[in-house]
Amino acid sequence: MNTMSDPILDIRGLTVTFGGGPKPVRALDGVDLALGRGEVIALLGESGSGKSVTLRSILRLHPPKRSRIEGSIKVEGIDVTSLEGRALESFRGKTVSMVFQEPMLAMDPVYTVGQQITEAVRNHEKISAADARARALEMLTLVRIPSPARRLAAHPHGMSGGMRQRAMTALALASKPRILRADEPTTALHAPVQVPILLLLRELQRELGLSMIFVTHDISVAVEVADRIAVMYAGRIVETGTVRDVIRTPRHPYTIGLLSTRAHGGRLEGHRLPAIPGSPPDLANLPPGCAFAPRCAIAADACRASVPEPIDLGSGHRVRCFRTAETVNKVAALAPAATS
Amino acid sequence: MVQAVAPAMIDDATIERSPGYWSTVWRRFRRDPVAMIALGVIVLLILMAILAPYIAPHDPFRGATLRRLRPPGTPGYLLGTDELGRDMLSRLIYGARLSLFMGVTPVFLALFIGSAIGITAGYVGGIVNTLLMRTIDIIFAFPSVLLAIALSGAMGAGIVNGLISLTIVFIPPIARIAESVTTSVRSLDYVEAARASGAGALSIVRKHVLGNVLGPIFVYAMSLIAVSMILASGLSFLGLGVRPPEPEWGLMLNTLRTALYTQPMLCALPGIMIFITSISFNLLTDGLRSAMDIKA
Amino acid sequence: MASDTVMTRAPAAAQATGSEPVRPLLEAADLVKHFPIKSGLLGRSNAVVRAVDGVTFSLYPGETLGIVGESGCGKSTTARVLMNLIKPDSGNVLLNGRAPGTPELSLKAFRSQVQMVFQDSYASLNPRLTVEDSIAYGPTVHGVSGSDAVRRARRLLDRVGLDPRRFAGRYPHELSGGQRQRVNIARALALEPKVIILDEAVSALDKSVEAQVLNLLLDLKEEIGLTYIFISHDLEVVRFIANRVMVMYLGRVAEIGPTDALYTGGRHPYTTALLGSMLSMDPDERTMEAPLAGDPPNPIDPPPGCRFHTRCSFAESVCSAKTPVLTVSGTGHFTACHMVDPGSGHSKAAA
Numbered sequence: 001m002n003t004m005s006d007p008i009l010d011i012r013g014l015t016v017t018f019g020g021g022p023k024p025v026r027a028l029d030g031v032d033l034a035l036g037r038g039e040v041i042a043l044l045g046e047s048g049s050g051k052s053v054t055l056r057s058i059l060r061l062h063p064p065k066r067s068r069i070e071g072s073i074k075v076e077g078i079d080v081t082s083l084e085g086r087a088l089e090s091f092r093g094k095t096v097s098m099v100f101q102e103p104m105l106a107m108d109p110v111y112t113v114g115q116q117i118t119e120a121v122r123n124h125e126k127i128s129a130a131d132a133r134a135r136a137l138e139m140l141t142l143v144r145i146p147s148p149a150r151r152l153a154a155h156p157h158g159m160s161g162g163m164r165q166r167a168m169t170a171l172a173l174a175s176k177p178r179i180l181r182a183d184e185p186t187t188a189l190h191a192p193v194q195v196p197i198l199l200l201l202r203e204l205q206r207e208l209g210l211s212m213i214f215v216t217h218d219i220s221v222a223v224e225v226a227d228r229i230a231v232m233y234a235g236r237i238v239e240t241g242t243v244r245d246v247i248r249t250p251r252h253p254y255t256i257g258l259l260s261t262r263a264h265g266g267r268l269e270g271h272r273l274p275a276i277p278g279s280p281p282d283l284a285n286l287p288p289g290c291a292f293a294p295r296c297a298i299a300a301d302a303c304r305a306s307v308p309e310p311i312d313l314g315s316g317h318r319v320r321c322f323r324t325a326e327t328v329n330k331v332a333a334l335a336p337a338a339t340s
Numbered sequence: 341m342v343q344a345v346a347p348a349m350i351d352d353a354t355i356e357r358s359p360g361y362w363s364t365v366w367r368r369f370r371r372d373p374v375a376m377i378a379l380g381v382i383v384l385l386i387l388m389a390i391l392a393p394y395i396a397p398h399d400p401f402r403g404a405t406l407r408r409l410r411p412p413g414t415p416g417y418l419l420g421t422d423e424l425g426r427d428m429l430s431r432l433i434y435g436a437r438l439s440l441f442m443g444v445t446p447v448f449l450a451l452f453i454g455s456a457i458g459i460t461a462g463y464v465g466g467i468v469n470t471l472l473m474r475t476i477d478i479i480f481a482f483p484s485v486l487l488a489i490a491l492s493g494a495m496g497a498g499i500v501n502g503l504i505s506l507t508i509v510f511i512p513p514i515a516r517i518a519e520s521v522t523t524s525v526r527s528l529d530y531v532e533a534a535r536a537s538g539a540g541a542l543s544i545v546r547k548h549v550l551g552n553v554l555g556p557i558f559v560y561a562m563s564l565i566a567v568s569m570i571l572a573s574g575l576s577f578l579g580l581g582v583r584p585p586e587p588e589w590g591l592m593l594n595t596l597r598t599a600l601y602t603q604p605m606l607c608a609l610p611g612i613m614i615f616i617t618s619i620s621f622n623l624l625t626d627g628l629r630s631a632m633d634i635k636a
Numbered sequence: 637m638a639s640d641t642v643m644t645r646a647p648a649a650a651q652a653t654g655s656e657p658v659r660p661l662l663e664a665a666d667l668v669k670h671f672p673i674k675s676g677l678l679g680r681s682n683a684v685v686r687a688v689d690g691v692t693f694s695l696y697p698g699e700t701l702g703i704v705g706e707s708g709c710g711k712s713t714t715a716r717v718l719m720n721l722i723k724p725d726s727g728n729v730l731l732n733g734r735a736p737g738t739p740e741l742s743l744k745a746f747r748s749q750v751q752m753v754f755q756d757s758y759a760s761l762n763p764r765l766t767v768e769d770s771i772a773y774g775p776t777v778h779g780v781s782g783s784d785a786v787r788r789a790r791r792l793l794d795r796v797g798l799d800p801r802r803f804a805g806r807y808p809h810e811l812s813g814g815q816r817q818r819v820n821i822a823r824a825l826a827l828e829p830k831v832i833i834l835d836e837a838v839s840a841l842d843k844s845v846e847a848q849v850l851n852l853l854l855d856l857k858e859e860i861g862l863t864y865i866f867i868s869h870d871l872e873v874v875r876f877i878a879n880r881v882m883v884m885y886l887g888r889v890a891e892i893g894p895t896d897a898l899y900t901g902g903r904h905p906y907t908t909a910l911l912g913s914m915l916s917m918d919p920d921e922r923t924m925e926a927p928l929a930g931d932p933p934n935p936i937d938p939p940p941g942c943r944f945h946t947r948c949s950f951a952e953s954v955c956s957a958k959t960p961v962l963t964v965s966g967t968g969h970f971t972a973c974h975m976v977d978p979g980s981g982h983s984k985a986a987a
Contacts, residue, residue, distance in 0.1 A: 191871060195915070223922070356802055539777040548762050
């Protein structure tokens with residue numbers, strides 16, 4: 001299955017169901033994911049794909065009453081699903097930390113950035129206030145915030161969007177986590193501000209050996225930062241591979257469709273975009289077979305009958321599809337000529 | 341994009357209709373046991389008020405000095421008699437009429453007037469808003485109890501004057517809610533879109549604003565009914581508003597004061613009725629509010 | 637079904653080539669809109685947000701004009717001024733040479749010719765009205781009878797790809813984002829306008845749905861002969877759909893011209909920086925440096941002279957002293973930069 005020898009994060013068979021009652025929603029179905037040390041993996045998908053749920057499950061952020069988690073999540077060999085209370089709390093933030101989409105929502109508006117970082121550090125380590133402050137300054141410098149000493153005394157709302165994102169990253173890194181999770185870290189930012197943040201993330205990976213797993217719906221963000229990409233659809237990972245494999249030789253019809261949808265390269269002026277017809281499925285009413293079959297141009301009866309298991313195409317490139325024979329070298333041509 | 345259906349077929353085809361907003365609200369409301377009980381109690385009280393002549397065992401005005409202040413359980417007088425020998429049960433039943441009337445009517449009138457003021461201020465904005473709302477604020481600055489007493493006192497006792505003063509007390513809070521809700525709706529994109537299609541203010545208010553604004557205002561007004569009842573009772577207690585010998589719960593609280601030490605149970609009875617009614621209205625509005633909070 | 641036909645280029649270029657000049661459909665002349673910031677007891681305003689500060693451009697029939705710029709550049713305010721939803725402080729908007737709100741062109745008639753699709757598909761629809769009622773409202777305002785308006789609404793639903801039998805009686809919260817935007821497009825079409833302004837209309841949609849809606853917009857444009865103004869922060873999408881692009885910065889127009897000219901050879905330093913900040917799709921050719929330093933300054937207190945000079949690597953003393961004007965820098969291509977303006981005093985300007 002997975003050729004990685006010592007992954008820092010190892011998810012096997014993760015299945016998450018929300019709500020009991022007559023219509024439980026199966027947000028994730030048998031997700032297998034391994035994150036290597038110092039590696040960056042991007043979870044790519046649209047709304048309802050389960051990418052955010054996966055991210056949150058790693059820290060067991062779902063309300064236990066209404067959600068059921070099956071499968072195993074191992075971080076550095078420790079099974080997270082069996083942690084409770086204190087152990088779970090210290091695990092969160094210390095080993096695995098998170099950067100959110102909206103920094104304004106993630107940071108407390110009443111306290112200064114310096115105070116928040118200091119508090120975060122002292123929550124997890126027994127160090128003096130002065131040392132914690134020094135660490136805060138070190139973090140702000142690390143994220144390349146201009147005039148870091150001044151920013152310690154600044155409030156989140158007194159900063160621009162890009163700086164807030166950096167401050168939040170500093171906050172997330174303050175307790176020296178091993179794994180950084182990011183949920184759409186640049187979606188709320190405008191294009192020119194996105195680039196520096198993405199460059200920063202790459203630098204952090206290089207300098208700190210940080211392992212990262214982040215969620216995005218924007219393929220180009222994944223291309224810019226990730227070493228590997230996992231494409232998700234309706235709660236399953238449908239394709240995984242190195243970024244080159246997935247972008248240059250995608251083998252799942254959904255991935256191919258997504259890539260053709262982007263009007264990249266030259267202008268296709270006047271030509272219609274190859275669009276995937278239909279819309280993402282209702283997670284409470286998934287079809288019995290492959291969830292993408294209703295929208296797939298090359299779906300066969302086998303596809304509608306049962307869910308495809310992952311097939312290994314070599315060098316860690318795995319696809320959940322029965323029709324991989326048809327998808328070799330078919331990047332743009334396969335995109336269904338859509339009637340919207 | 342394919343023209344899936346021939347034009348003629350589209351025009352005549354029957355379309356699936358989703359249940360409207362209020363039917364969805366009613367469905368949700370029905371599933372709330374507390375709210376349904378509260379609704380039941382209120383319906384019972386209203387029925388009691390309407391059917392008073394048929395269910396009251398005695399004439400609420402006929403009293404006899406010999407029968408004064410009999411305790412509850414006296415044969416023939418289930419809940420005892422008051423300080424003038426009148427049957428408590430009958431007076432309580434008849435009392436529902438005036439008490440409910442004094443509770444609901446001022447709020448209803450204030451709803452009408454206050455909404456008109458608030459919606460106009462909210463939609464037009466600018467200087468009109470400032471003028472209207474600051475005037476409203478001046479009235480609102482007076483504590484409602486004092487204002488009601490002052491107005492009633494100035495106009496003299498009596499039901500009509502009591503109604504007028506209570507209505508005036510409730511116009512400002514309703515106007516403020518109306519203005520606030522209207523202002524927030526007005527800035528929403530769909531109102532802008534309606535303006536962009538060339539519609540005039542009146543048409544927009546009628547079609548787009550009212551439907552979205554009256555709901556919250558109505559619920560808020562309902563929560564004021566309990567307050568109104570208590571205020572009206574307070575006014576009658578003080579000798580303003582309803583005058584004897586009319587049966588009204590608040591007035592009964594006043595006139596039964598003399599029995600506080602001899603027959604405390606008698607004094608409590610009108611208070612219990614006020615309590616039950618206002619709690620029911622409050623629970624009803626809570627239930628309505630949750631039912632109306634439909635998250636897409 | 638138009639799947640591969642190449643559309644004719646907008647006649648934007650025709651204007652400058654000397655052939656029969658095409659009259660602009662919509663013109664914006666020196667639009668200015670400042671928003672006072674209220675402070676103090678009596679709400680006196682000490683500062684203003686210079687949202688739109690002298691915007692001039694023309695829109696030609698049949699084209700799609702893209703407007704791009706960072707947040708705070710004034711593109712949404714410009715759209716609302718064009719729609720007459722906000723009154724400009726100065727400057728005017730002309731439709732076919734006539735100003736709205738004058739005897740020549742009533743406000744109502746103007747409104748029926750210029751329509752808008754907003755970004756938030758949910759907030760754009762009255763939650764208490766069914767889909768068909770929302771679409772039918774506009775026509776009824778203009779005198780169409782109720783039943784005719786409903787008929788028109790249902791036909792439009794079909795046209796935008798939503799089966800009226802399934803959708804006409806539904807409420808907005810029962811629809812997905814993509815479906816709601818289709819309804820918004822149908823609503824915009826209900827008045828049979830000539831111009832549709834799309835203000836970040838596809839930004840909130842999933843990529844696969846976005847592609848569908850973009851295709852729909854292209855089809856409609858061809859079938860009906862519409863003219864679009866497409867405001868977006870997604871530079872890829874603008875590149876795909878627009879014939880001409882206008883780049884705005886802090887309330888002013890920085891550059892305007894044919895799409896290819898701007899994307900491959902922009903003359904304004906901001907244009908090259910902005911359009912160069914599109915992310916790479918090639919894992920071996922990743923973006924290595926940020927094209928633009930710092931964050932956009934506040935529209936409350938814009939820099940003097942050329943507003944971009946604080947972030948511009950070519951800035952010279954003249955840039956903070958004089959405000960550049962839109963100068964011809966190619967066929968149908970105008971740039972507001974001293975480097976392009978001969979005689980501006982900038983060292984790079986042609987004498």
